[in-house]
Structure formats: C-alpha cells, structure tokens
Amino acid sequence: MAAHSASRGAAGGPPAAAALAGFRAGFGGGVVVPGDAAYDETRAVFNAMVDRRPAVIARCGTAREVAEAVRFGREQGLEIAVRGGGHSVAGTSLAEGGLVVDLRPLRTVTVDPEGRRVRVGGGATMGLLDRAAEPYGLATTGGRVSTTGVGGFVLGGGTGWLDRKFGLACDNLLSVELVTADGRTVRAGEDEHPDLFWALHGGGGNFGVATSLELRLHPLPVVSVALLMWPPEAGPEVARVYRDFLESAPDEVGGGLIHLTAPSEDFVPEEMAGRLACAVLVTYAGVMQELRDVAEPVLGLDHHAEMFAELPYADLQCMLDDPPGYRNHWSAEYLASLPDRAVDLFCRRADDMIVPSPSQHVLFPQGGAVARGPEEFPVPWRGAPWVVHPFGLWEDPADDERAERWAHDARADVAPWSTGAVYLNFIGNEGEDRVVAGFGAGNHRRLAEVKARYDPGNVFHLNHNIAPAGPAPG
Template sequence: MTTHTEADLRTGFAGEVILPRDSGYDEARALFNGMIDRRPAVIAQCANTDDVARALGFARERGLEVSVRGGGHGVAGKALVDGGLVVDLRMLHSVTVDPDARTARVGGGATMGELDRAAAEYSLATTGGRVSTTGVGGFVLGGGSGWLERKFGLACDNLVSVELVTADGRHVRASEEENPDLFWALHGGGGNFGVATSFTMRLHPLPAVSMALLLWPMEAGPEILTAYRDFVDSAPDDVGGGALYLTAPPEEFVPDDLVGRRVFAFLITYTGTGSKANAVIGPMTRLGHAGGMQAEIPYPDLQCMLDDPPGYRNHWSAEHLRSFPDDAVTRFCEMSADMVIPSPSQQVLFPMGGAVARGPEYPIPWRRDPWVVHPFGLWDDPADDARAVAWAHGLRDAMRPWSSGAVYLNFIGDEGTDRVREGLGEENLRMLAEVKRRYDPDNVFHHNQNIRPAA
C-alpha cells in the first residue's frame, strides 16, 4: 500500500493543512481550556465534506489517531490529539435560516453565537449553550442544555437531521426517516459515530427575552437560594436561569463594596417581554438585592452575557440532583463559604424541568432530574490547578446524598468510563454500542466521551 505524504493531502484539499513547522500551528491548536497543550501531527482545516473524507482517509493510511474539532470548547480538550490528525471543522460555519419552515441549516464548525445571530434576524431561536463561543456540534450531539430548555426542550430535542462522514469516508444522513438508529444515537451519544458536518435545527419564535441578574453578599445565599428554589419549583416553562456563587466583577451594576468579593447571585430569564414577564419575575426582584440589572434584550445578547475569554485554565464537573431540600441548600452554600475558590470560577446550580422533563426517550437519563450542580472552574495560575480540581470534585461529592446518579457529559471532563455509563444509562449504552459497531466498528472516533463498539 502506498502511504500518502502531507503533500498528497494538500493536493486537491480545499481547506488548509497545517503542520507543526507552519507559522499558524500554535494558533490553530489553541483551545478554550488553557490547561490543554497537545501537539497534533496534522491539523486539517476542512472547507467541505470531501475534505473531511480525504483527511480521514489520510489518517487511516498513516495509522494516525483522529480527533474532531468544532468549537474547541470542551473542557477535556478532546478536540486535539497528540501526534495525530485533527479534523478541524471551523471553516464549515455557515448558518442558513428558512424562516417559513422555522429551521436552520448549521455547519458543523459553527458556534452558538453564529446560530443565534442568524436566527435572530427573523425573531427566531432555539436552545443554545449558555455562552456564545460554544460549538454547535458538540453541544447538540451531547444533549444540549441551555437557558431556553424549559420552554423549548434540549438542543437535541430540536434536531431535525444530521449529515456526517463516517470513519470509512461514507456520507450519511440521519433523521427520523433515514437511519433512525443513528439519529437516536446522536441525541446524547456525542461524536462517537462520525464527523457531523451539518445540522438542521428546529427554531421557535422569540423576538426578545426578559432577564434579571441580581446580587447579594455571600452570607445572604441560604435565604435567597431557598426563595429562588421555591420560585422555580412553581414557575412556568417560560422561566429559566440559574443560581451561583461568583467573584463580583467591576461592572456598573455591581456596588463598589462588592467588587472582588464572593457574592451570591441568580439569573432569571423569561421567554417574552412586557407585563406578563414583569408579573412572573417581579416577586424575585423585590427581595432586597444589593446590585444587579434587569433588561429586555435580544436572545443573542443574553447568550453573550457570561462569555469568558479563552485561555483560562478550566476544570468542570456536575452532579444531577433528584431533589433539592433545605439540607441540600445549606450544603451547597456551605461549600462556597468553606472553600477558597480560584477566581473567576463559578459555583452554579441550574433548574431543569419543564419541556426537558417531558422530552422524548433519547439516551439522556438525566432528563427527569429537576436540578444540576455545576462547579465551573476558571483560573489563571497553574499553581492553583490542584486546588481548583479539588474544589470542583469536592462540591460534586458534597451533593452526592441528593444525586440521581446521572450526569450531563457536556458538563464534565474526562472522569472515566463509569461516568460515561452514568451519562448515558446502562441499557442505552448497550444500544449505543450496537449503533457504534455499525458506523465505527474500529472505534476511530474515541477522543470523546467514548462509547466502545459492541463485540
């Protein structure tokens, strides 16, 4: 067999082939998580699906490990592989909206910000990640939890079809009518089955959203979090948001005496504006907050509010809760008071329920859980690595008495095969392994939350 050289890969390749000796190499391999420092042998920045198939063929002939990069936002850094080939999809970032059908065709390398802005031109939206820099591909294939999920369901619930290239170079389309077994697997099974080059997403009317981001001194946390929990438990599906401890930034809406201090905050979102939104959100804005802001804003602006610049060191984890009683509230708040958390890390609690809990039986065992705790570690200094990881795992472990045992895999890093099983469910994992065997029997796509093919 003739082994192709890098020059052969470049011949007829519409995108860019980047090697370690090339000037743009370090920029091309940079990820959102500054802890990740991997050196691929080849970065194939694909401009079309033929480029994807060609890159996979090259890797197969050279015996190279393969990783797939969409947004590059995943905390474990699985988008890069040392000494292997990266199928980089960032050139495939177009978004085409059909306002009559209320759908969007989204390139496999697009970010949520690109999808949000394109849909907003027609006053449409779909559930997206809680920051605009998240890649659509990994987000949707992993399930897709976001601000709008209680109203419109998870991102994968709004998936109409996927086009992907398999490990052997085949072009495959998956939908409810075509390859339904694969389509089912793509609702939570991640990038285990091929390189997703295009998604068609269902959109919903959403001219604007109402939001309130309110802050209190840290010691007010238990009282206000209890009120927030009770509010969400009886709130309509239009309500989303989250509660969190964070270091208050130097923003106009933050009082000077809170800047740089650990504070408790919550964000309430409402899929609408005007008197109806005010009637629902109003009681929570009268709890005596020390700082904050309220606004009616376009959904893409909400999506950008909590964006953090790339380059921070990151470690995330999660624990899904079957309930959130008073003892759990107390423990959650104690963990923020007891541990020194590197800034700008956030200790987050997201409510679920609504349309999420009523959604289809895809391989998402955490769908029915009403709450999820999400330690979101961000810091600058490598000397803080061990402390930050210990905090994230400590919070997760502290909430175990109320845990359902399930976990959203997009919220965690590489935590082992048991966590993958918890993220997908035992029976689902067995069925997913059968689908994996049909589409990727050699487990080429294993730089992810991996599903091994059935024997």
C-alpha cells in the same frame, strides 16, 4: 484500512513526509503542521490546561474535505480528533501527534424562516446560529455562551437558557449529515438511518463527524433578564426562595443561582466588586413586565445589586461568555430533590472557590419542556429538577489541585440527592462509570451496537467514548 482502537493512540508516529506532501497538494482545505506560522494559534483550545501538539491539522470547509482528512488519518495510522468549538474541558478536540479534523471553516448557517428550521455547518458556533435567526424573531435552545460549537453541544444533548421552554437542543434536532469512519457521507433523520439518528440525540461524537445539522426554530422576538446579587452569607436564604419560586415557575423562566466574583460594573456597589457574591439570574422568554410579575418572590428580596434588560436572545448569549485563556475544570451532579440540607451544603462550598476568578458555582433548574421531552433518547439526566455545576476557571497552575478538589467536593456534598445520571458535556474525564451514567446502562448497550455498525474500529474515540459492541455470543 487498519482498525483503530481506543488504546492505540498515535502508535504509527507522524505521517511520512511524502504522504503528507501528497495530502497537502491534493487537499481542498488548509493543512497546518508543526513549524507553520499559524500552528500554535490553530491548535489552541478553550482550556489552557490542554497543550497538545497534533502532527496535522486539516481545516475542512466541506463534507468531502472531511472525508478526505479522515481517510488520510486512517491510512497513516494517526489518532483522529474532531474540532468544532474547542470547548471540551478535557481537550478532546486535539490529538497528541495525531490528526485534527478542524471544522471551523465549515460554518455556514442557513435559516428557513417559513419552515422554522435552520441548517448549521458542523464548525459553526452558537453565536453564528443565534445571529442568523435573530432577524426573523426565531431561536432554538443553545448553550449558555455564544462561543460553544453547535455540533458538540447538540449531539451531547444540549441544555441552555431556553430548554425549559423549547426542550433540549437534541429534542429540536431534525437531521444530521455525518462522515463515518470509512469516509462515507450519510444523512441521519427519522426516515434515514433511524438507529444512527437516535444515537445522535445525546451520544456525542462517537459515530462520525457531523458536517451539518438541521434544527427546529421557535418564535422568540425578545428575552428579558434580571441579574440580582447579594453578599455570600445571604446565599442559603436566597437559594431557598429561588428553589421554591422555580417549583411553580412557568416554562418561560430559565437562569440559575450562581456564586461568582462580583464584577466591576456600574450596577455593582464598589464594596462588592472583586469579592464572592451570590447571584440569581432570571431569564424569561418574553417581555420585561411579564418577568417582573412572575419573578416577584425573588425580586422582592433585599438584593444589593441589580441589572434588568430586555434584549434579543443573541445578545443574552454573549452576556456571560467565558473568557478564553484560563485553566478549566468542571463537573456536575444531577439531583432528584433539593432539600434545605442540600441548599446549605451547596452554598457553603462556594467559600472554597478561587476568588477573584471567572469561576462559578452554579445551581441550574430543569423541569418544564426538558422533563416532558422524549423519553426514548439517551439523555437520562433530563428528569432531574436541579443541577449542581462547579465551573472552575483560574490562571495559576499552582491552583490546579485546589480547583479540582473544589469541584470534586461540590459533587460529594450533594451526592446523597443525586439521580446518578449526568450530562457529559458538563464534565471531563471522570471514568467509565460516569460515561455509562451519562447515557443510562440500557441506552449504553444500544449505543454500543450502533457504534459497532458505524465505527467498528473505534476511530472516533476522543470523546466520552462508547466502545463498539463485540459479536453476540454463540
């Protein structure tokens, strides 16, 4: 089979009609191509800015079907994309004129409550995982919405409401079943392909197609939530109190400080609805009274709106689901410290958000089990105590430049306090330097060596790509 480079694209053109007919006839899954009634619906992704037209979408329900699809794509010289949840802001789960390995049919979730572990199909979403574990009072670190794909989330590192308590998602990764570029199916774990297993703790989809993942679960019968809102001019004071509160908060506390458009809900005063607001979301891995006790410094501020709830974790995951169909642009900056000057700049930049819209200007805390996690994994951003995350969603294409500039400026504001590292699932295409920053220079070199062993032709390059290392000199 011909090697496939990152620059090649879909140079081979669409597959030959006879080859495609043969593939469709023998393939166990579904095949969708341009002209099929389901084509536009099947190719749609979360970011409405992304409008790519693959030549073939192979809907795979087994690892064998994934391997068949990968082999077909390589034989036909097609660029190959892998789709799980379809949440990549850069739209990397679609290949223009290429082949999409669509994992959505591969979504079985099997919980082992006694062993406190779960096996998750490569196309499952966080919502499916959360609901499957809920009857047993178990959970693991997931994304902050239910529609995120488990595979891309975990392999990229994985940060969410529970990470200060249970660590990053990749810290809870026990094994991965992976289809490699040559169509082999391998299992990576501590005792099998340990080099690959290390790389899958943050290295993303560079090494193959994850058809199943095994994750550690933790007891979590209930979570508690407090959502408080203020007018935006209160932001600097609220942010200072929130910062000081988090510095000594127990690991059970998560959440974030968020500038957003206040929703039209019963708990929001009419004069705030549809306008920019400063909000604090406090999540707590435990009962409400404990939340109220530990979060008293924030709860004691003179907020204008409040919502309290004690609920299953799976319900929390659905509370802030991002609506599909919007144009998206996100970025992030990881901070070594958060002095008053950084707080002021962060809050001031909220004035440039598109309001009303689902956009959010977020300050996330880290620390806790994130900071104490394994240092050997390629996630150098785990040590930062704070994350600034401009998360833009809007409808009008005329606002594209404005929204992208806002995210860029939000990063620039806090750059003096940046660690330089970044969680790549939080950003789109921001250049090679940012990819290296996502892994760390030393880790990046080691990842390139692993890439050369498992994907020497860089078949899986539609991601935050790690080019395979070349032969050693001499």
